[in-house]
Amino acid sequence: MTVEMPDPDRYLTSQVPHLPRALFRVLPSMATHTCHNDDGVPFRKECQRTEIPHLFEHLVLELQSQAQTATVLRGDTEWNWRETPRGFFTVTVDYDNELLVIGAIKLAERMIVAMDLNDVDALDMPVEIARLCDLARIGREMEPMTFGFSAGNRVGEPGAEPHPSEAVLPVPRSRRRVPRRTWSSVTFRPAVEEETEPLSMASPGG
Ligand SMILES: [Zn+2]
Secondary structure (H helix, E strand, O other): OEEEOOOHHHOEHHHOOHHHHHHHHHOHHHHHOOOOOOOOOOHHHHHHHOEHHHHHHHHHHHHHHHHOOOOOEOEEEEOOOOOOOOOEEEEEEOEOOHHHHHHHHHHHHHHHHHHHOOOHHHOOHHHHHHHHHHHHHHHHHHOOOOOOOOOOOEOOOOOOOOOOOOOEOOOOOOOOOOOOOOOOEEEOOOOOOOOOOOOOOOOOOO
């Protein structure tokens, strides 16, 4: 999926340090994520200074694994601003339940906005996770119906990578992978609400 970061002063978690702080407070299990980054540091350390879409990628993986037992889920965050507009990131995540991954993406987006606004406590996480579990159950019941999109690699599909034993294991970011299809765009709202311009209506007649 494409993640658009409209504010060039807010690409990195180091520019919004309260974001990773809130993340590990709300979801302490994320500190155990494997992360293959250029510096070879654990995700918890990498997260202090990384691209916010990379944090989003890990969050989508974590939310899926909280709602449904996963073999292994990998993710990848890449960008190439020679080919795409500046601020566009391509985030690829593994999933094995289409409804669940949609719910996880939407919740991750809401969580990042809430954390950015220092308002994450307004989200009732046990309720949100319970909703994801419901979505996961419905998704399993609807198998093998698909919605015809791809957020990344569906686990177990031909072409998907084999499963090691870890619960959440993002792939090295150096292993660039082009998603088969871009199906959604997640846009983070700026922290400051923009004033909405009234619609200018052409007066009929004259
Ligand atoms: Zn990572």
